[in-house]
Amino acid sequence: MKQTSLSLLLVMLLSVAYPQTEKKLVINDTLRAIASLLHKDNFKNGLENWKVEQMPGGIVTNTKGKLEITDVAGCTIWLQKQLEGPIMIQYDAYVIDEGGPQDRVSDLNCFWMAKDPENPNDLFGNSEKRGGKFSNYDSLRLYYMGVGGHDNTKTRFRRYLGNGDRPLLPKHDLSESKFLIKPNKVTKIKIIAYDGIIQYYRDGQCIIDFYDPSPYTSGYFGFRTVNNHMTIDNFKVFRLE
Structure with a gap:
């Protein structure tokens, strides 16, 4: 009895000591995975983990412990860490519509598993050349999700x-x-990027469920927007096994 109580206490202590570092995940009707935390950023310590590519006129800041994007002509904010293998990415986004000059409800977008064929070992070799202009990213190899583009009339996956x-x-x-x-x-x-399974969820709703027979299994993640004002918080990356 005493040993059982000690075991239960140990499990409870471990649960408190390591919150949200590992959890079970349902990917589809036949596939389950264990998600183990690889990386997290709550933006309370600035933007040292991120590389900003932005057209003139916009600004990306750390505001009250959140990533705040105020953009005019286009920007991409890359996580400066290459991601490998089956992964899950999570974050909270907040698109601001309060009458400000850039408070346009549009373009809650992102790239993932991005690589530059011209510089396969250095995504940032052409960073200045890209400069945040959207068409300059066409030469990259990646997955792209554009939510609410064209003044919040289109959502597209490419x-x-x-x-x-x-x-x-x-x-x-x-x-x-x-x-x-x-x-x-x-x-x-x-x-979710699990081998050939590519999924995008918003508030628990699966918007994209795509099978890629030749999947991109490594690369970089970036937030993407244009002429928009929004914040990002609680960014996490998990390994899936």
């Missing part, structure tokens, strides 16, 4: 081929209101 081609499948061209941005509220984003 697989960039790395040669300028970025095909759009009809089933990944969404315009129903349930797929668009709801401003002034916390939106919880979850991205």
